[in-house]
Amino acid sequence: MNKKRKMELFETLYRHIKVKNLQEQDKENRQGLTFSEDTEDSSFKTQSKSVSKPQIPKEIIRSSLSTFGQTVNGSYSFLSCDLSSKGLVSLNGIQSYDKLEHLNCSKNDLSEVEELAALANLFFLELSRNKIQRLSLTHFSSKLVTLDLSHNKLKKLPQLSRLPFLKKFRASHNCLTSFGELRHQQLEDLDLSHNSVSIIEGPLDFPLLALLDFSFNELFDISPFQNLANLQILRLNKNSIRSLNALQFLETLIELELACNEIAAFDEINLLNSLPYLSALDLSMNICQSLKFYRFQVIYMLPGLTVLDGQPVDPKEQVTAACFFGEFIDLENRIFSEQLPEEKFIDKRVFMSGLVMKIHMSPRIDLSI
Numbered sequence: 001m002n003k004k005r006k007m008e009l010f011e012t013l014y015r016h017i018k019v020k021n022l023q024e025q026d027k028e029n030r031q032g033l034t035f036s037e038d039t040e041d042s043s044f045k046t047q048s049k050s051v052s053k054p055q056i057p058k059e060i061i062r063s064s065l066s067t068f069g070q071t072v073n074g075s076y077s078f079l080s081c082d083l084s085s086k087g088l089v090s091l092n093g094i095q096s097y098d099k100l101e102h103l104n105c106s107k108n109d110l111s112e113v114e115e116l117a118a119l120a121n122l123f124f125l126e127l128s129r130n131k132i133q134r135l136s137l138t139h140f141s142s143k144l145v146t147l148d149l150s151h152n153k154l155k156k157l158p159q160l161s162r163l164p165f166l167k168k169f170r171a172s173h174n175c176l177t178s179f180g181e182l183r184h185q186q187l188e189d190l191d192l193s194h195n196s197v198s199i200i201e202g203p204l205d206f207p208l209l210a211l212l213d214f215s216f217n218e219l220f221d222i223s224p225f226q227n228l229a230n231l232q233i234l235r236l237n238k239n240s241i242r243s244l245n246a247l248q249f250l251e252t253l254i255e256l257e258l259a260c261n262e263i264a265a266f267d268e269i270n271l272l273n274s275l276p277y278l279s280a281l282d283l284s285m286n287i288c289q290s291l292k293f294y295r296f297q298v299i300y301m302l303p304g305l306t307v308l309d310g311q312p313v314d315p316k317e318q319v320t321a322a323c324f325f326g327e328f329i330d331l332e333n334r335i336f337s338e339q340l341p342e343e344k345f346i347d348k349r350v351f352m353s354g355l356v357m358k359i360h361m362s363p364r365i366d367l368s369i
Contacts, residue, residue, distance in 0.1 A: 053092040055093040056086075056090070056092065058093070060083070061093065061094065061097065064082050064083050065078035065081050065097075066081070067080040067102070071121065078097070081094075081097065081100050084104045084126070087109065089108070091113055092115055093115075094115055094119065095115055095118035095119075096118075098121065101122060101124065102122070103116075103119065104126040105126060105127050106127065107130075108129075108130055109130065110131060111130070111131045113135075113139060116139050116141075117139045119141055121141060122140070122143065122144055123141075124145060126148045127152070128149065128151050128152070129151040130151075130152050131153055132149065132154060133154065135154060135158050136158065137158045137159060137160070137162040138162065140163065142162075142163060142164065142165070143165055144163045144165065145166060146167065146169075147163065147166060149169075149174070150170045150191070151172070151174075153174065153175055155174075155175045157192075160183075160187065161183055164185070168187075168188065168189040169189070169191070170191040171192055171195075172194045172213070175195070176195040176197055178200070180201045181201075181202030181203055182202065184205075187209055188210050188211065189209075189210065190213070191213040192213065192217070193215040195216075196218055197214070197218060198217070198219065199219075203227060204225065204228060206228060207230060210232045210233065211233040212225070212228065212231060212233070213235040214234075216239075217238075218240055219236065219239040222241060223245075225246055225247070225250070226247070226249045229250075229252065232254045232255070232277075233254060233255045234250070234253060234257070236256075237259040241263065242261070242264070244263065244268045244269070244271050244272060247275075248274045248275070249274075250275060253275050253277065253278055254277050254278065255280040256272070256278060256280070257282045259284045259309075260285040261285075261286055262287065263286040264286070266288065266297055266298075268288075269283070269297075269301055269302070272301075276304070278302060278304055278305065279307065280305070280307040281298070281305055281308055283308075283309060284310065289309070293324065295308065295309075296317065296320055296325065299317055299318055303318070
């Protein structure tokens with residue numbers, strides 16, 4: 001091939017590449033523009049929302065992609081994207097990555113996320129620590145299994161039933177004050193702690209819910225919880241709860257946290273005796289904790305406890321509790337009352353235990369020479 005022929009081929013190839021680049025550039029410039037049929041001159045106008053928002057630079061998205069693998073449709077693509085702490089105010093530009101299954105957009109400045117409607121394959125979505133005030137779950141993939149909306153500014157809880165496969169939902173540290181009926185057939189883990197919820201107006205229908213965190217709210221009525229038949233862990237720290245009547249029906253409960261409430265009497269604690277699997281109970285910073293022999297009383301009432309107020313229950317404590325408040329005490333008290341009705345029955349072991357405690361707490365004298 002002579003030199004002249006090579007130059008002609010080179011010029012043809014150059015023109016082809018140049019035309020292709022111009023076409024791609026023109027396509028990008030037209031992206032987000034729509035044709036207006038309302039004007040006679042057929043002018044273009046920008047779309048109201050998506051174009052007005054800043055677009056995520058492609059290099060940021062590409063550098064955040066990971067986990068290259070097979071999608072549910074059998075094709076291969078990047079499945080995960082971590083856009084946390086990128087200073088984003090918009091998700092415009094993420095729509096093209098519709099094969100993503102895991103997306104982390106936490107620790108940004110997002111207030112709207114409707115661009116996520118294009119990501120129909122998402123299973124895990126993290127949107128914590130943003131500025132979201134209102135939210136419609138129609139923007140989200142119906143395949144979602146985990147959704148984290150904690151540390152936002154939500155004032156209303158979205159309808160969780162619109163995400164039929166959801167297993168874990170977190171909306172702690174928001175601005176929720178109340179809500180009506182809540183239901184979901186598959187949810188197992190629900191975190192609504194650190195809000196300002198004072199009342200639950202409707203029933204809670206979560207047949208598979210195993211963990212519920214309502215700590216740091218303003219609840220005083222917990223009767224809506226009594227139908228949670230599968231609940232195993234319930235956290236109600238820092239509320240205004242006085243009555244535990246509704247909890248006696250939660251027969252699958254294993255761990256119960258009630259620190260910093262207003263529980264005052266042993267009668268309320270005794271209601272928990274109907275929970276056969278209860279092994280960990282936290283009643284610290286309640287009024288009842290100041291009652292005499294509180295710890296021994298609770299251990300006797302709930303013999304299945306292995307942890308009380310964050311401290312393991314020692315076998316010696318169980319024996320002591322049985323001695324103080326067991327059947328023999330009741331029998332002695334009854335006999336004493338029959339024989340000496342005018343006298344008050346006093347169990348000397350109570351005073352002996354107080355003396356032993358004083359001896360243990362007193363400074364020890366070093367007798368070694």
